[in-house]
Amino acid sequence: VIAALPARPAQVWVVSSDFFLEGVHFLTHAHPPVAIGYKALARATSDLAAMGATPRFFLLNLALPPFRAGRWLNGFLRGVARATRQFGSRLIGGDIARYTAVAINVTVLGATRMATPVTRSGARPGDLVYVSGAVGAAQLGLELILRGQANHRRWQALLQRHLYPAPRLDLGRWLSSHRLASSMIDTSDGFSTDLHNLCRASKVGARIDSEKLPIVRIPASLTRKGFDAFTLGLHGGEDYELLFTVPRRAAERIPRLYRGVKLTRIGQITRRQSIVLVSADGRTKPLAPRGWDHFRQR
Amino acid sequence: VIAALPARPAQVWVVSSDFFLEGVHFLTHAHPPVAIGYKALARATSDLAAMGATPRFFLLNLALPPFRAGRWLNGFLRGVARATRQFGSRLIGGDIARYTAVAINVTVLGATRMATPVTRSGARPGDLVYVSGAVGAAQLGLELILRGQANHRRWQALLQRHLYPAPRLDLGRWLSSHRLASSMIDTSDGFSTDLHNLCRASKVGARIDSEKLPIVRIPASLTRKGFDAFTLGLHGGEDYELLFTVPRRAAERIPRLYRGVKLTRIGQITRRQSIVLVSADGRTKPLAPRGWDHFRQR
Numbered sequence: 366v367i368a369a370l371p372a373r374p375a376q377v378w379v380v381s382s383d384f385f386l387e388g389v390h391f392l393t394h395a396h397p398p399v400a401i402g403y404k405a406l407a408r409a410t411s412d413l414a415a416m417g418a419t420p421r422f423f424l425l426n427l428a429l430p431p432f433r434a435g436r437w438l439n440g441f442l443r444g445v446a447r448a449t450r451q452f453g454s455r456l457i458g459g460d461i462a463r464y465t466a467v468a469i470n471v472t473v474l475g476a477t478r479m480a481t482p483v484t485r486s487g488a489r490p491g492d493l494v495y496v497s498g499a500v501g502a503a504q505l506g507l508e509l510i511l512r513g514q515a516n517h518r519r520w521q522a523l524l525q526r527h528l529y530p531a532p533r534l535d536l537g538r539w540l541s542s543h544r545l546a547s548s549m550i551d552t553s554d555g556f557s558t559d560l561h562n563l564c565r566a567s568k569v570g571a572r573i574d575s576e577k578l579p580i581v582r583i584p585a586s587l588t589r590k591g592f593d594a595f596t597l598g599l600h601g602g603e604d605y606e607l608l609f610t611v612p613r614r615a616a617e618r619i620p621r622l623y624r625g626v627k628l629t630r631i632g633q634i635t636r637r638q639s640i641v642l643v644s645a646d647g648r649t650k651p652l653a654p655r656g657w658d659h660f661r662q663r
Numbered sequence: 664v665i666a667a668l669p670a671r672p673a674q675v676w677v678v679s680s681d682f683f684l685e686g687v688h689f690l691t692h693a694h695p696p697v698a699i700g701y702k703a704l705a706r707a708t709s710d711l712a713a714m715g716a717t718p719r720f721f722l723l724n725l726a727l728p729p730f731r732a733g734r735w736l737n738g739f740l741r742g743v744a745r746a747t748r749q750f751g752s753r754l755i756g757g758d759i760a761r762y763t764a765v766a767i768n769v770t771v772l773g774a775t776r777m778a779t780p781v782t783r784s785g786a787r788p789g790d791l792v793y794v795s796g797a798v799g800a801a802q803l804g805l806e807l808i809l810r811g812q813a814n815h816r817r818w819q820a821l822l823q824r825h826l827y828p829a830p831r832l833d834l835g836r837w838l839s840s841h842r843l844a845s846s847m848i849d850t851s852d853g854f855s856t857d858l859h860n861l862c863r864a865s866k867v868g869a870r871i872d873s874e875k876l877p878i879v880r881i882p883a884s885l886t887r888k889g890f891d892a893f894t895l896g897l898h899g900g901e902d903y904e905l906l907f908t909v910p911r912r913a914a915e916r917i918p919r920l921y922r923g924v925k926l927t928r929i930g931q932i933t934r935r936q937s938i939v940l941v942s943a944d945g946r947t948k949p950l951a952p953r954g955w956d957h958f959r960q961r
């Protein structure tokens with residue numbers, strides 16, 4: 366697979382490359398092939414959103430068993446096409462191999478007009494912490510599927526954020542081009558883990574107000590079944606929301622809603638390199654990174 | 664995994680992204696981890712050589728079972744480092760995941776000063792066909808390993824082209840920058856298959872002189888064991904030589920040797936879209952693409 370990128374003198378190219386593996390990132394017995402194709406692309410594209418970049422091109426490496434080359438592959442490619450249209454990028458190369466399982470690697474190439482794109486390492490003590498949308502919705506969908514509740518008609522709508530997440534491309538570009546965000550990351554591994562990643566890269570800590578965290582709302586009947594919204598929100602992965610920091614002087618320029626996406630101020634960056642949750646009564650407790658970690662037993 | 668590429672106004676970026684999968688592209692029980700790390704990078708870098716580009720950066724996605732995280736991983740990373748030094752590229756991003764097997768994806772980003780890099784689609788009827796080095800050496804090494812002959816001390820030297828292939832970066836750049844090659848491809852899938860790929864992309868055919876093809880020399884004792892040099896040369900994969908076409912008027916500028924690498928004129932491009940082998944007595948027979956094909960039963 367090889368392709369040439371047109372020269373764009375006023376722009377910087379950014380590149381993101383991600384695995385999407387059967388049994389690790391998706392389950393062929395539980396996830397529709399359309400959603401697998403869509404998410405393979407959404408996952409890599411979300412990294413670009415967090416840099417304020419615009420996706421332009423992508424390369425798709427696909428390995429699969431021969432028995433998936435018919436109907437399954439058609440569905441998968443429909444999902445890829447849907448994501449391509451939605452994100453405005455174009456397939457410029459790809460390869461296909463025979464393998465024992467479905468393994469996908471997506472490389473997305475994007476452009477930004479910023480000489481120095483937003484990174485996760487620019488947060489400074491005193492900066493305010495924001496998150497877009499709500500956290501926990503994707504994990505709720507995954508757990509409904511894993512518990513065999515996915516076919517209940519009344520929960521169908523709750524699966525959408527898990528199956529078809531929408532990278533926050535417009536928001537990322539807007540924050541970046543107006544130089545409002547000092548640092549930014551997408552919540553792919555889970556809020557707690559991604560906040561840790563951002564703080565580690567910036568060599569800072571954070572205080573998060575528990576009650577301000579915009580957490581997925583779940584029906585009372587699911588709470589009775591043991592679903593815990595707060596745990597889903599803190600540690601659930603794959604929301605692909607933007608978690609970003611804003612210097613205090615720029616805070617007044619952050620609206621409550623940007624093109625229909627809620628923006629919530631949830632805390633602030635501290636010099637002390639620890640991450641704590643502050644409850645409404647002022648009590649603090651450490652927030653451990655309990656989201657997705659490939660080498661921890663789950 | 665995400666990284667920004669520095670702007671280089673006078674250059675075009677090219678990108679190559681390749682899987683390197685256990686059981687498909689390598690065997691963990693037969694290949695040393697150092698060679699696996701080296702080849703993962705060599706394979707993707709060779710694509711750039713065929714475009715006349717210079718590798719600058721690469722991204723490495725690695726999935727592996729936990730039991731490979733110690734000594735095996737150290738060896739693998741030594742191989743990656745060796746390739747990095749040899750090819751002059753630099754790791755700018757990567758990801759690691761837990762998986763049931765070793766799966767690798769390497770994305771290499773390179774630069775070329777050509778406004779339009781050499782592709783495989785530019786061959787024209789009458790162009791002369793050349794190949795660098797010799798073909799079949801890598802397949803010979805693989806078959807020695809598969810037949811359990813790899814530990815024989817006398818055959819050790821024959822494994823090197825299989826374990827540590829050298830992408831023809833200098834040659835590719837030279838042919839490209841002097842605009843000598845009308846089309847170019849690296850022989851990764853095997854001479855016969857790559858020639859078919861080049862001819863299909865260029866909508867042409869080719870006549871190849873059998874006796875001119877520079878084929879690996881094999882010891883007589885291996886011939887007696889059933890190794891057939893001509894078959895290895897025609898269809899054996901992973902030599903990573905350059906197969907290129909040159910307009911007739913530029914042929915006198917192609918030396919027999921470029922920086923120690925032999926360049927051999929082996930035939931010519933035809934308007935008729937068939938690929939034939941011509942023997943010394945003038946008889947012709949079709950050359951089928953019998954190299955590497957992921958979806959053919961082997």
